[in-house]
Amino acid sequence: MGTHERDGEDRGRGGGPLGGGLTTGEVARRLGVAPTTVRTWDRRYGLGPDAHTGGRHRRWTATDVARLERMCALTATGIPPAEAARTVLGEATQEADAVALTATAGRTAPASPGTPPQTPAPARAPVRRASDAPPLPSAPARSRAGSGLRLGDVRQECKGIARAALRLDAVALDELLEAAIVEHGLVAAWTEVIMPTLQAVGRKWESSGERYVEVEHFLSWHVSGALRRGAPPSAADRPGANIVLACVPGENHTLPLEVLAAALAERGLPVRMFGGALPVESLVTAVRRTGPAAVGLWAQSRTTASRPLAQHVAAMEWGVRGARRKPVVLTIGPGWSGRTVTGLPRPTGLAEAVAVLESVVSR
Secondary structure, eight states: OOOOOOSSSSSOOTTTTTTTBHHHHHHHHHHHHHHHHHHHHHHHOOOSSSEEEETTTTEBBBHHHHHHHHHHHHHHHHOHHHHHHHOOOOOHHHHHHHHHHHHHSSSOOOOOSSSSSOOOOEEEESSOOOOOOOOOOOSSSSOOOOOSSSSOSSEHHHHHHHHHHHHOOOHHHHHHHHHHHHHHHHHIIIIIIIIHHHOOOOOOOHHHHHHHHHHHHHHHHHHHHHHHHHHHHOOOTTTTTEEEEEEEEOOOOOOOHHHHHHHHTTOOOOOOOOOOOOOOOHHHHHHHHHSSSSSEEEETTTTOHHHHHHHHHOOBBBBBSSOBBEEEEEEEEEETOOOOTTTSSSOOOHHHHHHHHHHHTTO
């Protein structure tokens, strides 16, 4: 793995993992937890590696690490470790049953519809990524011309923004982004110009190995700056009309939520934006302190979308007896797909999210 660190039990004479796989220390560094936490989950909940090298040595395979990544995602949302471990082990058992059935049949078969997919290892993604919101109705000025990116049938402005991003031309990129927002308005500029370009850049680096990651970081940073410059000052608090926006614990993709915050500010709605990976305790405290009419919880990945968290926030109450209030909780982002929480709105795009929040605040 290119590191010379040791965790005392996992290294061979040459300093590398024994027999392939990752050591406990390397797994801990990948997950961002202490090695003792990994060993505790092994000893207490049975989330250890499937293979051993003999003695005390541990070798963690990709499947072993995927289970721990799922464990981290669940506990990050506030689920107790014991409950999270039962969920992870239950999913692993279902996967093992599906594999056994396939082997019995003597052929390779697709996984059964009821088998949950294995949690993928987190991609080395930038902090901000485009959302999956559907585009608004198209406008006439569109282009299929090449820019080094496969943009498809998009607005003409996308080509210029993509070229500026590929050149890492900060001045040109700022000018083009601000012009798109001024000409089309924030919602249309995002769905028709900015988001398709971000998605094209994302496809480019995903298909090119290590190349173009800097382009996506660069473009996302300048989009964020354009949003902040183009948005009006924050609206003053209005009792019972505030809106809280936050990424769920473990979720760092903030850009779509920044767009929503800017669109709401354009409409004079008081927004309190808390950004990426807000811890459970901090989210609860923020809701209690602000008494919002609505709370928007963004999840880019299904591994971070937590029904229990959304339900807990939706059940919070404040105010005097006989006049207590609860927030309307919106589950926003592709991570909530297939994880719909009964009774909670799930807007599928920026325009719909803005409309729902305007409606809630105006009640």
